[in-house]
Amino acid sequence: MATSTDPRAGANSAARPPERNPAKAPNTAFRELRGQRSPGEFAAAVRRAAREIGEQVACDARYVGRVEAGEIRCPNYAYERVFRHMFPGLTLADMGFSSREAVRGRGARAGCGATPPHSTPQEHPAPRCGTIDHEEDRNDEESDVLRRAFMTGGSATLAAVSLGLLPECAAAAPHDPTDPSASSFQPVRRVGEAEVGAVEEAVRRIRLLDDRHGANGLYRRAAQPLRTAYALLDAGTARRSTAERLHAGAGELAISVGWLAHDSGHYEEARSHYAEALATARLAGDPALEAHAFCNMSFLARDAGRPREALRAAQAGGRAARRLGSSRLLALLALREAGGWAGLGDRGACEQSLARAHALFARGPSERDPEWMTFFVEAELEMLEAQCWSALGDWSRAARHARRAACLQDPHFARNLALYRAELADDLARAGLPTESAAAGHQVLDLLTEVQSTRIQAMLADTARILAPHAGCPEVGGFLERRASG
Incomplete structure (x- = not known):
């Protein structure tokens, strides 16, 4: 963010402090432009439109909410260009925004001149304008640093560094590739095999760590390589095969980050990431990525209590998957x-x-089974069927399938084992078997020392609520006390 000593702030910035606590009125005009789309879906449309005109914005559901609440009274220049592209013929005022002069006064005109009509982002960097979206500017700057990291070193190491998975000493040796002033950095105009490999390695690394530890500790860190992947897409590639791999890798990374958001309880952010992956799939004509995006969107809609949306997404995924020849993928979509x-x-x-x-x-x-489907073994089949019977209120049948899922699951995948046992504990509690439910609950608590998942914690909370009337039973009381103290 510019300060009074920052030359970008303009000569009058010290004499004209920004307006404090400006009045905020909801931006109803912008809300009307969103129409029937959710904030996450609209954010994905904004990012797509940005790429169409060579801009890079980190729009998400939160940004859309801030605009509609009147917290962002005037967008930065990059967003303005995107919005004008999305809604030709409309001015900022038509979209419900205030003018820059109204937001910053005359000082804004000195430090924030209008961009010439035919300029490019490289020729005329978008200036910072008062309260206008500094957070998005910081995100773009961070993406530039991470992009350099991908472009100046080995793929596997840099994927791990961008996730924060290596110690600082390892990340810095022999020099720090994320340092924009590093003398070894040479700008790369085209993306090649090393960069695409880094994106693909980041996807594998996220999935491995999620299997072992759950989503909560990974979600925020995983957003960094995702931004990098889309920056690489904007940079372009020399070969078509490389571009196809990069589109697939970026889309799979968006789904992986969306899943981490989903499992951490950030449903709107998950929906935005899944929508981004779906847009990438359709842009690239990639039915495998499209089927994966719809599969996860169906799962999210079910968890969010939107069963009809879950059904439609699963059926759309099935239509895309029929072109791929993978029976396992079709089986998973049938379960969705x-x-x-x-x-x-x-x-x-x-x-x-x-x-x-x-x-x-x-x-x-x-x-022909997609690489990401390695999790879909018989244990997962049993778990998904258990969830169906649970939703239908057939608790005993649900418990039988959940117990089978827990017995079949490879103990190496601690996160899924904890999930299956949490489902079992809940089904047993609802089936009127409190002692057995408490025993399964203890097994989940044993695993939560190494697994972090908001979803599993929420399932245990529901189980504890159901078991509370049976607290006088020693087994149940012990479980409730242990969970409360944890």
Whole structure:
């Protein structure tokens, strides 16, 4: 952010302090422009429009909310260009924004002159204007640093550094590649194999750590390489095959970060990341990425209590997946569809989808199965079926499948094992078996020393609420006390 000693602030900045606590009125005009789209979906549309005109903005649902609440009274120049591209013929006033003069007074005109109509972002960097979205500017600057990191070193190491997964001494030797002043940095105009490999390695690294430790400790760090991946997309590639891999890698990274947000309880942010992945898939004509995005969107909609949306997303994913020849992927999407039917209370349709999922799963794995589907083993099949019966209120049947999922799960994947046992504890509690539920709950608590997942914690909280009337039972009381003290 510019200060009074910063030459970007303009000569009059010291004499004209910014207005304090300006009045905030909701921006109803901008809200009307969003229409029926959610804040996350609209944010994804803004990012897409930005890429169409060569801009880079870090728009998310929070930014959209700030605009609509009147907290951002005037966008920065980059956002203004994007909004004008999205809504041709509209002025800032038409979109509900104040003029820069009104926001900053005459000092703004000295330090924030208008960009010439045919300028490019490289020729005329977007100036900072008072209260106008400094946070987004910082995000863009951070993306530049991370982009240098990807472009100046080995892919696997840099993916780990960008996630904050290596110690500082390792990240800095023999020099710090994230230092923009590092003498070894040479600007790269085109993206090549090393950069694409770094994106792909970041995806694998996130998935591995999520399997072992859960999402909570990873989510914020994982947003950094995601921004880097989309910056690399903007930089362009020399070969078509490299561009296709980069689109797929960036989209998969968006889904991975979306899943971390999902599992951490940040549903709107997850929805925004999934929408970004879907947009990337359609832009690149990538049915595998499209099917994956729809699969996760269905899962999120189910967890968010929107079963009809979950159903539609699963069916859309199935249409994309039919072109790929992967029975396992079709089986997973059939299970997502079953979850949507269960949420709608349609037992017959749910059973039909479950039968289709089992038949497809029985065909076995194939070389056409996407790499990200390694988690989809028999234990996951049982878990997803348990969730369907739970949604339909058949607790005993749900508990049988959840118990089988926990027994089948490889103990190496601690996060999934904790999830399956949490589902078992909840189903047993609702089935009227408090002692067995408490025993399963203790097993979950044993795993939470190494797993961090808001979702699992929320499941245990529901179980504890159901078990509370049975606190006089020693086994149940012990579990409730242990959970409360943790």
